[in-house]
Amino acid sequence: MTFSSRRAFLKAAAAGVAAPYVAPYLKAQQSVADSGTGNFKLADDLFIVRVPGEAAVVAHTSSAGVLLVDGGSASGSDAVLKAVAALPNGSSKVHTLFNTHWHPEQTGSNEKLGMGGTTIIAQENTRLWLQQNVTWPWNGKEFKKLPKIAQPNKTFYDKGALDSGIRYGYISDAAHTDGDLYVYFPQQNVMAVGDAAYGQGWPVVDWWSGGWIGGIVGGLQRIQSVANRDTKIVPARGPVLSIADITTQVDMYGAIYDRLNQMINKGRGPSEAVEAKPAKEYEAKMGNPDEFIRRSAESLWAYLSPDA
Ligand SMILES: [Zn+2]
Secondary structure (H helix, E strand, O other): OOHHHHHHHHHHHHHOOOOOOOOHHHHHHHOOHHHOOEEEEEEOOEEEEEOOOOOOEEEEEEOOEEEEEOOOOOOOHHHHHHHHHOOOOOOOOEEEEEOOOOOHHHHOOHHHHHHOOOEEEEEHHHHHHHOOOEEOOOOOOEEOOOOHHHOOOEEEOOEEEOOOOOEEEEOOOOOOEOOOEEEEEOOOOEEEEEOOOOOOOOOOOOHHHEOOHHHHHHHHHHHHHHOOOOOEEEEOOOOOEOHHHHHHHHHHHHHHHHHHHHHHHOOOOHHHHHHOOOOHHHHHHHOOOHHHHHHHHHHHHHHHOOOO
């Protein structure tokens, strides 16, 4: 797009339709070192690898090679793995990969690493989602199942620990999907949580995979219970969060959940829920919530319906 046509486009967008609203506080946060691109050092042996356009990847380096929490999308996989190999004490040998959930933004390195013999750890429900084709009913988006070699080859139900002391556990509340996990690095006091907490913007409520608004609240509370005052909480999107940030989010999503719950119990539908603006006082800080509210209301429907 040339400069003038781009300007015309922006002008047209400003005149009428949905130019994405960017809250002032989100703009400010983009200048924070840990929310941009490039690597962010959490500890001497622990990094956030940020490739432009990709969700955050957490990399732990040791003499045994690299452990990753999430691996970027399939189209970003090469760039992610290159950045991982270039870390201080980094390596192209990835011995372990965690999938925080099944979404393609997280599981795009599974095939390559699976072929190389990497142990791919996920909650069992994540493996089940990756074994089937998925279509989201709200926008028709299709996701192809992964080949066998790319599927998690070590699954668990509740929790586990590695010899290195790294612990992981199921976020069973279905904050984002019904297979969310966290990985906790006790030595560095860092917790990677995928999309179970968002550092930026309203979350995607994937109710087709079990995620729901009550689960967002429950998942954040579970994160609170695992983390302590000084834990660095690393979401897939946005800057590193503190326990205070999580507490703020619990209050906000808790209030929205209560309001939506009352509306749905009175028989109101998702469109009425959006019109009622149940997130009004958060919009200036968080941006337009309509999509989030609609999905959240649908998620309550899905959750409360008898055959769900
Ligand atoms: Zn996701």
